[in-house]
Amino acid sequence: MIELSTKSLFFACMIIMAPFLLRYRSRIRQEVFLVMNILVITVASRSVLQWIITALWVVLPFVLMHFLGDRENLKPVMITGMVIVYIYLAKYGFVFSLLHLPELFLFKILGLSYFLFREIDYIMQYSSLKEEGYSLNLTDYLNYVLNFYTLMAGPILRYREFVDDFYRYGDEAGYIPITKKEMFDHINRVINGYVKVYVISAILDSWAKYWFDGLRDHSGFIKAAAAFCIFAFLNCWYIYFNFSGYCDIVIGAAGLSGMKIHENFNKPYLSRNVVEFWNRHHITLSEWIRDYIFTPFYKWLLSVPFKKKIILSQSVALFVTFLVAGIWHGTTIDYVMYGFFQGLGIVVASLWKTKRKKWLGKEKNKKYENNMAVITVTRIITWGYICLTFTFTGYPVMSLFINR
Amino acid sequence: MSTQERLQEVFRDVFDDEEIIIGNETTADDIEGWDSLSHVALIVAVQDEFDIKFSIVETSALKNVGDFIKLIDNKIEGK
Numbered sequence: 001m002i003e004l005s006t007k008s009l010f011f012a013c014m015i016i017m018a019p020f021l022l023r024y025r026s027r028i029r030q031e032v033f034l035v036m037n038i039l040v041i042t043v044a045s046r047s048v049l050q051w052i053i054t055a056l057w058v059v060l061p062f063v064l065m066h067f068l069g070d071r072e073n074l075k076p077v078m079i080t081g082m083v084i085v086y087i088y089l090a091k092y093g094f095v096f097s098l099l100h101l102p103e104l105f106l107f108k109i110l111g112l113s114y115f116l117f118r119e120i121d122y123i124m125q126y127s128s129l130k131e132e133g134y135s136l137n138l139t140d141y142l143n144y145v146l147n148f149y150t151l152m153a154g155p156i157l158r159y160r161e162f163v164d165d166f167y168r169y170g171d172e173a174g175y176i177p178i179t180k181k182e183m184f185d186h187i188n189r190v191i192n193g194y195v196k197v198y199v200i201s202a203i204l205d206s207w208a209k210y211w212f213d214g215l216r217d218h219s220g221f222i223k224a225a226a227a228f229c230i231f232a233f234l235n236c237w238y239i240y241f242n243f244s245g246y247c248d249i250v251i252g253a254a255g256l257s258g259m260k261i262h263e264n265f266n267k268p269y270l271s272r273n274v275v276e277f278w279n280r281h282h283i284t285l286s287e288w289i290r291d292y293i294f295t296p297f298y299k300w301l302l303s304v305p306f307k308k309k310i311i312l313s314q315s316v317a318l319f320v321t322f323l324v325a326g327i328w329h330g331t332t333i334d335y336v337m338y339g340f341f342q343g344l345g346i347v348v349a350s351l352w353k354t355k356r357k358k359w360l361g362k363e364k365n366k367k368y369e370n371n372m373a374v375i376t377v378t379r380i381i382t383w384g385y386i387c388l389t390f391t392f393t394g395y396p397v398m399s400l401f402i403n404r
Numbered sequence: 405m406s407t408q409e410r411l412q413e414v415f416r417d418v419f420d421d422e423e424i425i426i427g428n429e430t431t432a433d434d435i436e437g438w439d440s441l442s443h444v445a446l447i448v449a450v451q452d453e454f455d456i457k458f459s460i461v462e463t464s465a466l467k468n469v470g471d472f473i474k475l476i477d478n479k480i481e482g483k
């Protein structure tokens with residue numbers, strides 16, 4: 001997520017500087033933040049063309065909504081168009097080779113998919129935000145979409161949440177209050193985050209790579225499987241420390257500037273099933289896909305093809321949602337497998353819960369769920385499943401099976 | 405039947421539990437199985453029962469069953 005480079009040094013400078021500029025409650029706090037956001041995006045762009053494409057990708061949805069936002073039937077057209085452009089810009093290899101598309105840009109835009117999430121939220125919420133009297137101006141919109149704290153990999157805020165928080169203190173002059181304890185807590189969290197990302201996760205990453213590269217050298221299935229498990233174990237802890245460390249930096253640093261950012265992790269590896277896991281790992285992504293993929297799809301399934309068949313609709317909607325989310329994570333076949341296994345895990349977990357409740361009855365089911373042995377075993381099984389399925393993110397696991 | 409009674413029937417149907425009794429103060433914590441997944445099924449069932457439509461914002465802002473009943477009544481009046 002974060003690599004040691006001039007860009008990450010620049011990012012570190014920004015998070016040190018920002019609190020001095022953004023804690024001051026002035027009328028121009030939003031403009032100051034905007035300048036910083038544009039500066040970060042400019043530094044992150046490798047060429048003028050990339051900057052222009054990024055600017056169009058960010059500004060166009062605002063302009064379209066501003067002039068045509070009251071037409072409800074425009075939303076599906078716009079979102080479909082944006083997803084198509086996204087697939088092109090994100091460089092999905094199999095789409096390119098299938099359709100023989102020319103590659104016009106060689107660069108990848110930083111934070112592209114996270115821009116998409118926020119833009120879709122803005123589009124979907126536009127009418128109700130307007131109704132509720134939110135000011136839908138370009139400065140707030142740009143600050144929301146470009147927010148440099150959450151630029152790279154979230155957490156994914158919602159427009160309403162961002163604006164409510166940003167203007168929480170009104171516009172009277174003076175400093176935004178912070179207690180000494182809060183300040184030290186935030187600083188502590190940022191330092192912890194840096195240690196997690198640059199020390200712990202960096203070490204785990206190199207070990208995981210070492211074991212993955214050695215996989216083909218093992219003769220015999222058992223040896224190879226054992227080596228794969230060690231690799232999976234190291235990789236899943238690498239993902240946790242890297243991503244949650246990154247979130248610690250972001251949430252702590254934004255806190256120093258008087259901004260509150262949604263938590264993204266809640267001890268995910270203690271989950272007792274895959275459904276619970278996705279409520280505790282990358283929480284803001286789970287909530288986003290719940291609201292904008294799962295819910296509309298589920299509602300549609302319930303009302304049109306599978307009329308009132310709750311369990312069937314729920315299972316299909318869950319599976320498709322996680323398959324799509326998996327494919328969103330990356331552009332290779334491995335991410336399709338990743339989505340497939342997450343979807344499968346979620347459907348099995350939710351069906352098992354429903355069935356179990358029927359078999360055991362309410363009282364017995366409660367006893368079962370609170371049984372310490374059951375809790376321990378289900379935690380280990382869930383964590384093991386996540387470990388194995390997480391190997392598809394970041395490693396060409398499928399190539400181990402295909403080109404043997 | 406009052407809105408609350410009709411809503412109670414929907415709850416019993418969706419959560420598959422004939423013993424559910426709802427009141428204004430009932431929240432998701434009080435009802436076994438009322439999580440973000442079944443919430444969607446509940447919303448769709450309520451929409452069908454009362455022949456109304458909700459937006460995402462309306463249904464995610466609900467704090468308890470009392471809020472829900474108020475929202476349903478407002479919708480029915482506004483039809």
